Amino acid sequence: MSIPPPPQALLRLTRKVVSLLGNGVNVNRYIAFLLPNKCYISSNPYSSSSTGYTSIPQCIAIQYGAVSAVVWFYIPPSGNGELLSFQYPQIPQSVYWAWTPWLYVGTDSKLYAYDSTVSAPYFVNTPFVLSPGWHMAVVEEWAASTSGPFYLALYLDGSFIDQITITSAPQVFTITHPNPNVVHNYIGAGQGCGRAATPGCDVNNGWFFFNGVIAYVAFYNRLLSTSDISAIYQGNRVTNGLVAEFTGDSYDPSSTTWLDYVGGLNATAALSGQPPSVIDLVTTEFTGGINYDLLAEKIAEKIAEKPINIANPPINQFGNLNIGTPDQWGYPYIDLNAIGNNPLKSAFSVLSNASITGNGSSSNYGTGPYRNFLVTVYVGTVSGTSPSLTVYFNAYDSNSGRSIPLASVNITSAGAYYISVSDFPGNQFNISWTVGGTSPSFGSVYISVYESW
Secondary structure: OOOOOOOHHHHHHHOOOOOOOOOOOOOOEEEEEEOOOOEEEOOOOOOOOOOEEEOHHHHHHHHHOEEEEEEEEEEOOOOOEEEEEEEOOOOOOOOOOOEEEEEEEOOOOOEEEEEEOOOOEEEEEOOOOOOOEEEEEEEEEEEOOOOOOEEEEEEEOOEEEEEEEEOOOOHHHOOOEOOOOOOEEEEOOOEOOOOOOOOOOOOHHHEOOOOOEEEEEEEEOOOOOHHHHHHHHOOOOOOOOEEEEEOOOOEEOOOOEEOOEEOOOOHHHHOOOOOOEEEEOOOOOOOOOOOHHHHHHHHHHHHHHOOOOEOOOOOOOOOOEOOOOOOOOOEOOOOHHHOOOOOEEEEEEEEEEEEEOOOEEOOOEEOOOOOEEEEEEEEEEEEEEEEEEEEEEEEEEOOOOEEEEEEEEEEOOOEEEEEEEOOOOOOEEEEEEEEEEEEEEEEEEEEEEEEEO
16 A cells, blocks of 8 residues: 655644555554553542543543544555544454544545443444545543533534533543553554444454554644634644653654643653564565555664753753654665665655755765655745745756756745655655746755655
């Protein structure tokens, strides 16, 4: 499976190419991210008996009376699996109590938002099958009062799908445990045993792994409005009520934490995340497109070697990551040559936090054995009258000393952009740019080149 380029809106949100939390269809290896579970609830107004440690969705819901989660994901043909979940069992344990596939694509290829009470399940789902491609889902739960009623709502691609009423406190308001290692909150996997449109309980001990790609997850401590959701779908970062953002390579080995941002929530709830668990169901060599099986192994085994830049140490007071740092999967952060058949050979940082006011070009770079390239361009600020910035990917002919433009992108506003080049014909390349307009200025410009599969 080769995924198409991510939407511009997603690039603006993630501030990087795309972070892969998952694997392609026909690959029997999956990545599941176990989120922090160190939030302690000493008093629960929704259920006096439900106190103890819990994870992010429940921690937010219990403390604020509402929780919303945003997930950008790619679904392949016939794709399915859980995007977000919380439950008592941990991979690979079989189910024994309290499992909630909170947001998932069912075996019927429809999107579901799910929760349950002690006596009954509740879910909202799309009335249609999801088309293969990139999508943004939003699940929301909130309480009208501490005694209810409670509500569960689902959005897809910026549009409202449906909402239901739950009469008594559902599991997002009640799952806690005295042992901090019992409540498990996953991205990319969850228990689905006996729930609507999930595999049977005898399949992988009831675990329902997502076989697409997850690029971005954000949690909020409030009910997002329709305009909020529309804004996020257009790539505008909504920070009001934002608790945490997760992307695939935001792992900080010093704090063993997966996140980009924390605010508005007791910081202890955001500590002690764990590296991704790679669940190897069947060893399968995947040879078409990106080798997602190999990429899963690379993330799981090598990502801790990549330095992370947290803006506001110490670790229990997180700020934003340095959004300008190019997200380099390749050398020198990870020795891909030691892995073999690597999907991404190398990465080049062409510009880092540059200011562009006139034409220019980079030095020449030699290519490796791979001939496909992805160029990412991030522009933080734009000023001037009718400003334009055109970035070119060029083949460099050392014999004639000429640069031959192969592809380009024109930029007139701040945001993230990309250029894709296949079957590169030369041995060297460079990046050049031209500007137009009156007094044009482009600030906080970052350009990275990825030599890839």
